[in-house]
Amino acid sequence: MRKRTLPKVVFSCLVIGTILMCFITTVSAETPTLQMFPKEVTSYIKETGQEASSLENGVRGPIAIMEKNMKLYNATGCDKVERDPGCESIIKNINNNYNKMLDVMAASLPKMKRSIKKTNTSLKKRIHSNMGKRMTPADLQRAIGKSAAPKVRKGRYSLSKRFAQYNKLIASKGNNNLTDLASDMYLDSASVIEWIDLMEGQIAQQKTLIEIGQMYGGINDEMIGVVGSVKNVIFGEEGDYENAELPDPSTVMSSEDAEMKWNY
Amino acid sequence: MKKLNMISLIGITSLALLLGACNGQAVKPTPKPSFACTQPNSKNLNEAVAHAKGTLSYEKCTGMFFEIYDRLLMIAEGDPKVGNKKVFRDFLIWSKNEGILSNKQMKQMYNQHFTTTFVTLPTKYKTCYYCSFSQSGMGEEKLLSNMDKELSDKQRGMMSIMNNKNEYLQASSIANSVKLRIEAACHACNSDDM
Numbered sequence: 001m002r003k004r005t006l007p008k009v010v011f012s013c014l015v016i017g018t019i020l021m022c023f024i025t026t027v028s029a030e031t032p033t034l035q036m037f038p039k040e041v042t043s044y045i046k047e048t049g050q051e052a053s054s055l056e057n058g059v060r061g062p063i064a065i066m067e068k069n070m071k072l073y074n075a076t077g078c079d080k081v082e083r084d085p086g087c088e089s090i091i092k093n094i095n096n097n098y099n100k101m102l103d104v105m106a107a108s109l110p111k112m113k114r115s116i117k118k119t120n121t122s123l124k125k126r127i128h129s130n131m132g133k134r135m136t137p138a139d140l141q142r143a144i145g146k147s148a149a150p151k152v153r154k155g156r157y158s159l160s161k162r163f164a165q166y167n168k169l170i171a172s173k174g175n176n177n178l179t180d181l182a183s184d185m186y187l188d189s190a191s192v193i194e195w196i197d198l199m200e201g202q203i204a205q206q207k208t209l210i211e212i213g214q215m216y217g218g219i220n221d222e223m224i225g226v227v228g229s230v231k232n233v234i235f236g237e238e239g240d241y242e243n244a245e246l247p248d249p250s251t252v253m254s255s256e257d258a259e260m261k262w263n264y
Numbered sequence: 265m266k267k268l269n270m271i272s273l274i275g276i277t278s279l280a281l282l283l284g285a286c287n288g289q290a291v292k293p294t295p296k297p298s299f300a301c302t303q304p305n306s307k308n309l310n311e312a313v314a315h316a317k318g319t320l321s322y323e324k325c326t327g328m329f330f331e332i333y334d335r336l337l338m339i340a341e342g343d344p345k346v347g348n349k350k351v352f353r354d355f356l357i358w359s360k361n362e363g364i365l366s367n368k369q370m371k372q373m374y375n376q377h378f379t380t381t382f383v384t385l386p387t388k389y390k391t392c393y394y395c396s397f398s399q400s401g402m403g404e405e406k407l408l409s410n411m412d413k414e415l416s417d418k419q420r421g422m423m424s425i426m427n428n429k430n431e432y433l434q435a436s437s438i439a440n441s442v443k444l445r446i447e448a449a450c451h452a453c454n455s456d457d458m
Contacts, residue, residue, distance in 0.1 A: 124451075128453060128455075132449040133391075134390065135391055135449075136387050137385040137391050137407060137446060140385070140445045141438065141441075141442045144438060144442070183444045184444060184448075187448055187451060190451060
């Protein structure tokens with residue numbers, strides 16, 4: 001009797017198991033969920049945020065001094081006169097701080113690049129295998145589900161704030177279905193890497209020009225371009241550098257000082 | 265006697281089968297030689313749909329289906345309301361039942377204007393395949409521009425025809441998400457070191 005019932009039980013279990021498997025596969029096919037943030041990515045993001053923060057702190061002071069001196073340079077009409085001692089002093093101050101900014105950047109960018117590359121490479125592997133090789137474009141829509149995508153304020157905020165925000169968003173969602181955030185971070189980090197490559201080239205070129213003495217003599221378009229690019233990428237649109245505490249007030253000339261030197 | 269019964273049984277069965285076949289196949293009326301296939305002109309959507317059905321019932325007019333459908337969309341834009349969605353749904357189902365549209369065409373036309381599902385997103389191969397222009401003849405740009413075009417169709421359907429801003433905003437948000445995912449996937453797929 002037992003011998004007869006055993007195969008029946010095994011057969012029933014197999015049938016039930018197959019039905020359950022089919023059901024699970026169907027349910028998961030309807031709402032695919034992706035694990036985009038393993039632990040190592042979150043630690044890379046944290047590291048990138050810290051590197052970005054140290055870079056921001058390093059260039060904030062020199063940029064603020066340069067900007068104030070540039071305003072002063074234009075306000076006192078230095079762009080219209082030649083060989084004025086007051087104006088030459090302002091230019092020297094701008095150039096010194098520009099040089100300081102380039103030094104900080106040259107020292108910090110390689111570290112920043114290494115850390116951001118780790119984030120980027122890790123996300124790239126996940127996106128390539130999960131979204132590129134496993135899903136059709138229509139699946140990418142199906143995987144959105146009903147939950148609203150987290151808002152990332154790219155561009156408006158500084159790099160360190162952006163990465164801190166990424167970290168916060170990952171933690172708050174418990175690592176579930178954050179495909180949009182991963183996509184955004186991946187593209188953002190890729191563009192920052194491209195920018196760092198470009199910046200490293202520009203810094204090397206600017207340093208050479210300074211060494212051969214061609215940079216001194218005025219504010220040129222290249223200098224303005226480099227400072228503008230650093231401000232946009234590192235500080236975002238909100239311009240954190242403007243509220244910076246200036247490390248050495250003596251390096252900034254007031255307009256009265258400039259006028260005195262102007263009349264000298 | 266038995267033979268006679270057998271013959272009548274076969275006869276009745278054949279007749280039933282014949283009638284069944286006629287019932288399943290919609291026979292389109294033969295148009296009078298003077299009948300002209302015309303576009304609906306009424307500003308009332310229900311009247312326009314009735315006119316469209318009348319015209320499309322003639323086989324020689326079915327080639328005008330897409331022009332007539334576009335005309336109906338234009339008429340609906342003149343009186344936008346949520347209920348218009350059902351009018352189009354019923355019209356598309358009727359068109360499928362009449363054999364003018366396939367089941368796939370019916371669903372695609374409905375989704376294209378009236379739901380948040382993007383029908384231009386390919387379903388056959390994985391995303392990496394479409395990212396490569398040389399493989400698929402499509403590429404990332406084409407995928408994204410197709411989505412933009414479909415979003416403008418949805419704007420027409422949801423805003424201009426249904427007057428449903430919320431549904432359009434939802435479609436727009438979905439489009440942004442999917443475009444972001446496609447951009448990221450294509451960037452990863454096209455990377456040299458992958």
